[in-house]
Amino acid sequence: MAGTLNDRQPDDEPAPDRAGAKRARWGRGRRLLLTGGLLAGLLLIALAAGFFHFAASLPDKVAEPARRTDAIVVLTGGSGRVSTGLRLLERRRADKLFVSGVYKGVDVSELLRVSQQAPGWLTCCVTLGYEAETTYGNAIETAAWVQRNGFGSVRLVTAAYHMPRSLLEFRRRMPEVTIVPHPVFPDHVKQDEWWRWPGSAHLLLGEYGKYLVARVRALVTGPLQAAGVSG
Structure with a gap:
């Protein structure tokens, strides 16, 4: 009998809802974009908050100017660092001075002149x-010198904006050495x-970025106990 259900041909099947599938894909893509945008926004907010905290927490004075240490370490790369280290040596704040990254x-004699x-x-x-060309290299070079001489404490001389990253690298390389920031x-x-x-804003932003890289490297590779260990 014509027209019965058993006689329905394949062409009589309902056409797939292509428009509905397209809308569903578009909806999923939109949700992914919104989620990605939200995460990117949160990351930017976190980075901005971290930078403001970094800038606000930079040292604004020398905490322990009269304390003696076994040695003084100066990191080259900025004005006033070497002359400060030499004045500290002259005032007997330590018996030895190491200048890293010369x-x-x-x-x-030329350095003194x-x-x-x-x-x-x-x-x-x-x-x-x-040997050192970076702060990471300064820490390696200094740790080897400190270990050879058996020193237990050093006064670290570098720019205030550079101090957080320097302390991170130095304490990671020399966890048993007392490091006094100057x-x-x-x-x-x-x-x-x-x-x-x-100019100052650009400098601090750049230093903050380098500090974050140093933090990530420290988290990934962990603490180093010996100067000769690479990481």
């Missing part, structure tokens, strides 16, 4: 390190009102 070819210090007796107490405050870095000075 350009090859620079000797102690450039820093406007009379060579005199200071020459015999200063050691230069030529920040230097370059005139060109407007630390208190950095938002009013594009």
Whole structure:
């Protein structure tokens, strides 16, 4: 009998709802975009909050200026660092001074002359390190020197904005050594009102980024107990 259900041909099947499937895919894509945008926004907020905390927590004074340590360590790369280290040595805050990251070819006498210090007796107490090119390298180079000399404490001299990353790298490399921070405050870095000075803002943003990279590396590779261990 024509027209019965048993006689229905394949062409009589209802057409798939292509428009509905397209709307469903579009809805899923929209939800993914919204979720990704929300996560990106939260990440930006977290990074911004972290930067403001970083800038606000930078040292604004030398906490323990009179404390003696076994050695003084100066990280090159900014104004006032070497001269500060030499003054501390002259004032007997330590018996030895290590300058990390010196350009090859620079000797102690030239360093003292450039820093406007009379060579005199200071020459015999200063050691230069030529291997380091980064803060990470400074920590490796200094740790090896500290280990060779059996020192248990050092005064770390570097710029205030550079101090958080330096302390992170140094304490990771030398967990059993007492590290006393001695920040230097370059005139060109407007630390208190950095938002009013594009140069200072750019410098602090760059340093914050490097600090985050150092934190991630420390979390991934873990603490290092020996100067000779790579990581």
